[in-house]
Amino acid sequence: MIKIKYEQLSALIDFLTESYQVYAPVKHGKETAFKKISSASEINKSKYNTSLNPKDIFFPQSEVMFTYTKNGIKSPPEQGKPIAVWGLRTCDTKSIRMLDKVFANAYQMPDKEMYKDPYWIARYKNCLLFSFACNEPPSTCFCNWFNSGPYDSSDSDIFVTDTGDEYLLEGISERGIKFLAGYPETSQADQTDLDKIKVLREKAESYMPPVVELSGLKDKLLKIWDDPVWDELSAKCINCGACAYICPTCHCFDMRDEGNEDKGKRVRLWDCCMYQLFTKEASGHNPRELSTYRVRQRVMHKYNYFVENYQQFLCTGCGRCIKVCPVNMDIRQIIQKILTYKEV
Amino acid sequence: MSNTYIPIPMKLERIINEDPDRTLRTFDLSFVNKQDEEKFSYMPGQFCEFSILGKGESPFGIASSPSEKGLLKFTVSRTGSVTQEIHYLQEGDIVGIRGPLGNWYPDEKLRGKDTVIIGGGFAFTTLRSMIVYMLDHRQEYGKITVIYGARSPEFFIFKDELKEWEARADITLHLTIDKPYPGWDKLIGFVPTVTKEVGLDPSAYVIVCGPPIMIKYTLPVLSEIGFEDSKIFTSLERRMKCGIGKCGRCGIGSKYICIDGPVFSLEELKKIPESF
Numbered sequence A: 001m002i003k004i005k006y007e008q009l010s011a012l013i014d015f016l017t018e019s020y021q022v023y024a025p026v027k028h029g030k031e032t033a034f035k036k037i038s039s040a041s042e043i044n045k046s047k048y049n050t051s052l053n054p055k056d057i058f059f060p061q062s063e064v065m066f067t068y069t070k071n072g073i074k075s076p077p078e079q080g081k082p083i084a085v086w087g088l089r090t091c092d093t094k095s096i097r098m099l100d101k102v103f104a105n106a107y108q109m110p111d112k113e114m115y116k117d118p119y120w121i122a123r124y125k126n127c128l129l130f131s132f133a134c135n136e137p138p139s140t141c142f143c144n145w146f147n148s149g150p151y152d153s154s155d156s157d158i159f160v161t162d163t164g165d166e167y168l169l170e171g172i173s174e175r176g177i178k179f180l181a182g183y184p185e186t187s188q189a190d191q192t193d194l195d196k197i198k199v200l201r202e203k204a205e206s207y208m209p210p211v212v213e214l215s216g217l218k219d220k221l222l223k224i225w226d227d228p229v230w231d232e233l234s235a236k237c238i239n240c241g242a243c244a245y246i247c248p249t250c251h252c253f254d255m256r257d258e259g260n261e262d263k264g265k266r267v268r269l270w271d272c273c274m275y276q277l278f279t280k281e282a283s284g285h286n287p288r289e290l291s292t293y294r295v296r297q298r299v300m301h302k303y304n305y306f307v308e309n310y311q312q313f314l315c316t317g318c319g320r321c322i323k324v325c326p327v328n329m330d331i332r333q334i335i336q337k338i339l340t341y342k343e344v
Numbered sequence B: 001m002s003n004t005y006i007p008i009p010m011k012l013e014r015i016i017n018e019d020p021d022r023t024l025r026t027f028d029l030s031f032v033n034k035q036d037e038e039k040f041s042y043m044p045g046q047f048c049e050f051s052i053l054g055k056g057e058s059p060f061g062i063a064s065s066p067s068e069k070g071l072l073k074f075t076v077s078r079t080g081s082v083t084q085e086i087h088y089l090q091e092g093d094i095v096g097i098r099g100p101l102g103n104w105y106p107d108e109k110l111r112g113k114d115t116v117i118i119g120g121g122f123a124f125t126t127l128r129s130m131i132v133y134m135l136d137h138r139q140e141y142g143k144i145t146v147i148y149g150a151r152s153p154e155f156f157i158f159k160d161e162l163k164e165w166e167a168r169a170d171i172t173l174h175l176t177i178d179k180p181y182p183g184w185d186k187l188i189g190f191v192p193t194v195t196k197e198v199g200l201d202p203s204a205y206v207i208v209c210g211p212p213i214m215i216k217y218t219l220p221v222l223s224e225i226g227f228e229d230s231k232i233f234t235s236l237e238r239r240m241k242c243g244i245g246k247c248g249r250c251g252i253g254s255k256y257i258c259i260d261g262p263v264f265s266l267e268e269l270k271k272i273p274e275s276f
Helices: A006-019 A090-104 A118-124 A174-181 A191-206 A217-223 A229-234 A242-246 A291-310 A320-324 A331-340 B034-039 B081-088 B125-136 B159-167 B191-197 B212-225
Strands: A002-005 A021-028 A031-037 A062-069 A072-074 A083-089 A128-132 A158-162 A166-171 A253-259 A264-270 B008-017 B024-031 B047-052 B056-061 B071-077 B094-101 B115-120 B144-150 B172-177 B205-209 B232-235 B263-265
Touching: A002 A006, A006 A021, A006 A083, A006 A166, A031 A083, A083 A090, A090 A118, A090 A128, A128 A174, A158 A174, A158 A191, A166 A174, A166 A191, A217 A291, A217 A331, A229 A291, A229 A331, A242 A320, A253 B056, A291 A331, A320 A331, B024 B034, B024 B081, B047 B071, B047 B081, B056 B071, B056 B081, B056 B094, B056 B125, B071 B081, B071 B125, B115 B125, B115 B191, B125 B144, B125 B159, B125 B205, B144 B191, B159 B172, B172 B191, B191 B212, B205 B212, B212 B232
Parallel strands: A021 A083, A083 A128, A128 A158, B115 B144, B115 B205, B144 B172, B205 B232
Antiparallel strands: A002 A166, A021 A031, A062 A072, A062 A264, A158 A166, A253 A264, B008 B024, B008 B094, B024 B071, B047 B056, B047 B094, B232 B263
């Protein structure tokens, strides 16, 4: 584990930018978001997670898939340097790993080129994720429901603890260890630093809500799939889709053409299963006509379907959906209600 | 690396009007590039995304048979914005397709066995693919029985081929329409009723494809006759978009129609919430 003082951060970022496109949390209007930076001065230091999710780095809200003219189709330019992300929280690092499972291939399918998403892979390939311990998780956090916690370093390339005046950097993945070995600053963390981490960690964990046991959630959901309880659970929802757009793990998208027959482009855009049009067919038939069905779909996808396919929940407990919901729907309450519900 | 999202160019060779309303048209496409044709290997039941650049793309089952070399056939009902644009196409136009996508009818299982094929309306496309494929390898399959229903005689698609098949001794065809029509001397009645009445042997495999309502009422009839769930196959449809299990549109339960389907056995479907 090496340590760098706050004032040495700019040297680290400069070093990173030599071989990486560096993304970090910055102020973005009223929000905080991950954007490409060229120096450490742009970084928004905060003890909290960014208000917008980081999936945009690897899976942009809108991106050109190809352009076309009368002469044919042209792919977008190559990505260039690999991506490094500074300032992720552990939950967000996990969300990126989850999305990689979706885009890298398709579950249960043979490892075949046709199932790979070249746009995701071009950005994700060789990426370096610095994830930060959360010293003061806010009240909307519930990552500890998912066998994780504010000091969960798994899935990180490099795990960073902010002690108040310095950063302690621990290489976790092979790529992370290799990077740190090649970094000129070699000031090693000592016992005092480890003691500091211990104190910070205990304090951080004390902020977390009591753990809710989720091992029965997947099966319970399938059991109540057809139950009228969904009417009650979804009654408040206005299908605005804010939860899906703010979610770091939602990966649904649309593909649209912009242009005319001579020239234009095909773009992909985040989309959302909360919208009626998401599944509506040209014939008028809509398999998810009612809001109830759509709310159920989102909950089922995250806590049953994805688990079936990838053996983990498609939720990190980051709490963003709780913060943005205009009608105060709270996924934690929905989960708890489902767990304790006696089916009809 | 290859990119499944990039359409391959195809030339529109022939347009066939299938019905008097001109809402159903069949489009025969040929490959612009020889190497695309060589790489494009498919089986009956698979689908493609059909693109018109600038207008978007929509999924359609492949109506041609792999044995019809160099040809890809799609029958398109004019329903929404993309299908409208497809109907505006002229012979000679260049379009794009992505595919083949999804799984296919269980051809390996059908070899040497009797097969019943049940279809309705213009959803007969991939069934045509299967039938032509079987007829082109006729000695490898057992008895072939086809039940095909349409609103009225004018709304059958592939009418010329239906005539040819009727004349053949190695395939049994039951054509039915919803209600009496002048000059119609074949069956009258909905597909589920006809299925019950034509005396099917439940040891056969069944492939059913049609509008959701037809599938919904035909499946119980098949079970009643005694067909096993594992031998009944159907093809489902949703608004498939990416075609490779990422965009989330065609989910049914934990499955995606674009990669786990579109072909499912009734045995599989009974385990999937939201499948009907």
